[in-house]
Amino acid sequence: MNPTDPILTVQAIHTFIGQFHILEGVSFTVPRGSISVLLGRNGAGKTTTLKSIMGMTPPREGTILFDGQNLIGKRPYHIAQLGIGYVPEHRAIFKELTVRENLEIAERKRGDLARRGDLIFDLFPDLKRLYTLLGGNLSGGQQQMLAIARALVPDNRLLLIDEPSEGLAPVIIEQLMSAIERLSAQTTILLVEQNFRMASKLAQLYTIIDDGRSAISGSMSDLVRDEALIQRYLGVA
Amino acid sequence: MLRQRTSWITIIILIAALLIFAAATSRNLGTFGITVLSGLFQAMLLFLVASGLSIIFGLMDVLNFAQGGFFMIGAYVAYDVHHPGGLIDMTGAIPNADLRFFLSILAAIVIGALLGAFLERGLLRPLYARPIFQLVLTFGVSLVLVEAVRFIWSTTPYSWTALFSVREGYFTLFEQQFSTYRLFVIGIGFFLIVAIALLLQRTRIGIIIRAGVEDSGMVEALGINVRAVFTLVFTFGCAVAAFGGAIAAPFLGASIGMSSSFLLSAIAVVVLGGLGSYVGTAAGSILVGLAIAVMANYSAEFLNLPVLASMTPMLLLVLVLLLRPSGLFGERR
Ligand SMILES: Nc1ncnc2c1ncn2[C@@H]1O[C@H](COP(=O)(O)OP(=O)(O)OP(=O)(O)O)[C@@H](O)[C@H]1O
Ligand SMILES: [Mg+2]
Numbered sequence: 243m244n245p246t247d248p249i250l251t252v253q254a255i256h257t258f259i260g261q262f263h264i265l266e267g268v269s270f271t272v273p274r275g276s277i278s279v280l281l282g283r284n285g286a287g288k289t290t291t292l293k294s295i296m297g298m299t300p301p302r303e304g305t306i307l308f309d310g311q312n313l314i315g316k317r318p319y320h321i322a323q324l325g326i327g328y329v330p331e332h333r334a335i336f337k338e339l340t341v342r343e344n345l346e347i348a349e350r351k352r353g354d355l356a357r358r359g360d361l362i363f364d365l366f367p368d369l370k371r372l373y374t375l376l377g378g379n380l381s382g383g384q385q386q387m388l389a390i391a392r393a394l395v396p397d398n399r400l401l402l403i404d405e406p407s408e409g410l411a412p413v414i415i416e417q418l419m420s421a422i423e424r425l426s427a428q429t430t431i432l433l434v435e436q437n438f439r440m441a442s443k444l445a446q447l448y449t450i451i452d453d454g455r456s457a458i459s460g461s462m463s464d465l466v467r468d469e470a471l472i473q474r475y476l477g478v479a
Numbered sequence: 480m481l482r483q484r485t486s487w488i489t490i491i492i493l494i495a496a497l498l499i500f501a502a503a504t505s506r507n508l509g510t511f512g513i514t515v516l517s518g519l520f521q522a523m524l525l526f527l528v529a530s531g532l533s534i535i536f537g538l539m540d541v542l543n544f545a546q547g548g549f550f551m552i553g554a555y556v557a558y559d560v561h562h563p564g565g566l567i568d569m570t571g572a573i574p575n576a577d578l579r580f581f582l583s584i585l586a587a588i589v590i591g592a593l594l595g596a597f598l599e600r601g602l603l604r605p606l607y608a609r610p611i612f613q614l615v616l617t618f619g620v621s622l623v624l625v626e627a628v629r630f631i632w633s634t635t636p637y638s639w640t641a642l643f644s645v646r647e648g649y650f651t652l653f654e655q656q657f658s659t660y661r662l663f664v665i666g667i668g669f670f671l672i673v674a675i676a677l678l679l680q681r682t683r684i685g686i687i688i689r690a691g692v693e694d695s696g697m698v699e700a701l702g703i704n705v706r707a708v709f710t711l712v713f714t715f716g717c718a719v720a721a722f723g724g725a726i727a728a729p730f731l732g733a734s735i736g737m738s739s740s741f742l743l744s745a746i747a748v749v750v751l752g753g754l755g756s757y758v759g760t761a762a763g764s765i766l767v768g769l770a771i772a773v774m775a776n777y778s779a780e781f782l783n784l785p786v787l788a789s790m791t792p793m794l795l796l797v798l799v800l801l802l803r804p805s806g807l808f809g810e811r812r
Pocket of ligand 1: 259262264283285289290291
C-alpha cells in the first residue's frame with residue numbers, strides 16, 4: 243500500500259435514520275498521519291457522518307474505504323476491529339464501571355491495556371489516580387479523557403473524536419488539545435469540533451458539512467484566512 | 480452509594496417484618512422453621528427464573544415472557560428422564576436413581592439452552608428494531624411451550640414419585656422433620672447467586688454484560704460482537720430457568736401451571752428489585768419467596784384463603800413501588 247494514500251476515503255454516502263434522509267452526499271478524504279476536522283452547524287450531519295463510518299447508522303449508498311477495505315455493509319464491531327477507535331459525542335462512558343473496567347473492556351487482545359498503559363497515563367496522568375472510581379463519578383473533563391484513553395487501548399490506526407471540548411472549561415480544553423496534538427504523532431485523527439479556535443489550531447485539513455452534504459474541503463490555513471467562507475457556513479468569525 | 484444503603488435498609492426491614500409476622504403467627508418453632516425453609520426454597524426457584532429475565536431485559540431490552548415456560552419445560556424434561564415411561568426411559572439403562580437425577584438435570588439444561596438459542600437466533604434477532612413485536616413473540620412462544628407440553632405429556636400434572644438419596648433424606652429440628660432436598664435447593668440457589676455475581680463482577684464477559692446494560696451500541700463500537708453476547712446471555716438465561724424447573728420438579732412435580740405462576744412472580748421480583756439490577760433481583764427473590772411462604776402459612780392457619788399466597792407477589796410489588804417507584808435497587812428514571 244502506498245503510504246501517501248489516504249487512510250480513509252468517504253465517497254458520496256447517503257444515510258437514512260428511519261425514513262429521514264440525513265446525509266445526502268458526503269465525500270472527503272483523511273490523509274494518513276493528519277488531524278482532519280469536520281465542521282458545520284448544529285444538526286448539519288457531522289455526528290451522523292462519524293456513525294456512518296462506524297456502521298452504527300449504515301449508509302445506504304456510497305463507499306467508505308479504510309486502508310483500502312470497503313466498510314459498507316460491515317457491522318460496527320467488525321469495523322472497530324479493523325483499527326478504528328470511536329470517541330462519541332457525550333463520551334458514552336460506562337457509568338457503573340470503574341475507570342479500570344472502562345479501559346479493560348476496550349482490549350481486543352489480552353494485554354492491550356498493559357502494553358498501552360504507558361502511552362495512556364503519559365497523556366492523561368489523572369486517570370491513574372482515578373483508576374478505581376466509577377465512571378459516573380468523574381467530572382466531564384475526566385470522562386472525556388477516559389473516553390479518548392479507551393479508544394487508545396487497542397492499537398487503532400484511526401480515531402474518530404466527536405466534539406471533545408463540549409461543555410468543558412477552558413483550562414481542560416487546553417489540556418485536551420495538547421493531548422490530542424501529541425496523539426497525532428501516533429495515529430490519524432478525524433475530529434468533529436464546534437469550537438473553531440480549537441479546530442483551527444489542531445487540524446491541518448477541514449471539511450465543512452452543510453445540511454447533510456459535504457460543501458467544501460481544504461487546508462485549515464486557507465480557511466482561517468477566508469472570513470467570508472467561515473461566516474457563510476459556520477456563522478463564527 | 481447512599482441510595483444503595485437505603486435500598487439495603489428497606490429490604491432488611493421488609494424481610495425482618497415478614498419474619499416477625501411469621502414468628503408471631505406460627506404455632507411453634509417447628510412451623511416457623513418450615514415456613515422460612517419453604518420460603519427460601521421458593522426464593523431460590525424464583526431467582527432462577529428472575530435472574531435470566533432481569534439480565535436479558537437489562538442487556539437486550541427484551542422482556543422474555545417465555546422464561547416461565549422454560550422453567551416448566553425443565554420440570555417436565557427432568558421428570559421424564561428420571562421416571563419410567565415417557566419420551567425417554569432411562570430406568571433400564573441407568574438403574575442408579577442418583578445418577579439418573581443428575582442426568583435428568585443435565586438434560587433439562589441442554590434442552591433449555593438449545594430452545595433458548597433457537598428462540599434468540601431464529602425468532603428474536605430479526606426483530607431487534609421492533610421491541611413490541613418481540614414482546615408479543617415471547618408471549619406467543621410461552622403459549623407454544625405450554626401447548627407442546629400438553630401434546631407431549633398431556634394436561635395431567637405429574638408428581639415426582641421416583642426417589643433418590645437427596646430427595647429421601649430428612650432431618651429433625653425443633654421436633655419437626657425437614658426435607659434435606661429443600662436445603663439442597665437452597666444451597667444450590669445461594670451458590671448460583673454468588674457465582675453469577677462473581678461472573679458479572681470479575682470476568683471479561685461480566686464486564687461486557689454490565690457495560691451492555693448501559694449502552695450496547697458503545698460496547699459494539701469498541702469491537703465487541705454484541706449480538707453474539709446477546710445470544711450467549713439469552714441461552715444462559717433460558718438454561719438457568721430450565722435448571723430451576725428441573726430441581727423444582729422432585730418437590731413440586733411438573734405441571735402446566737408452573738409456566739405462568741413462576742413467570743408472574745418472577746416479573747414481580749424483577750420490577751420490585753429494580754429493573755436491570757442484579758442485586759435487586761437476588762434480594763427481591765428472597766423477599767418474594769419468603770412472603771409467599773409466610774402468607775401461605777398464615778392463610779392456611781387463620782383465613783383458609785389459599786389465593787392469598789398466590790396474590791402475594793403482586794401485592795408486595797404494589798407495596799414496594801409505593802415506597803420506591805423505581806424498585807428497591809432501581810435507577811431513578
Ligand atoms: N435518531 C434520529 N432521528 C431523526 N433525526 C435525527 C436522529 N439523529 C439525528 N437526526 C437528525 O439528523 C441531523 C444531523 O444530526 P447530527 O447529530 O449528525 O448533527 P451534528 O452535525 O452532529 O450536530 P451537532 O453539532 O448538534 O452535534 C439533524 O438534523 C438531526 O436532527
Ligand atoms: Mg453531533
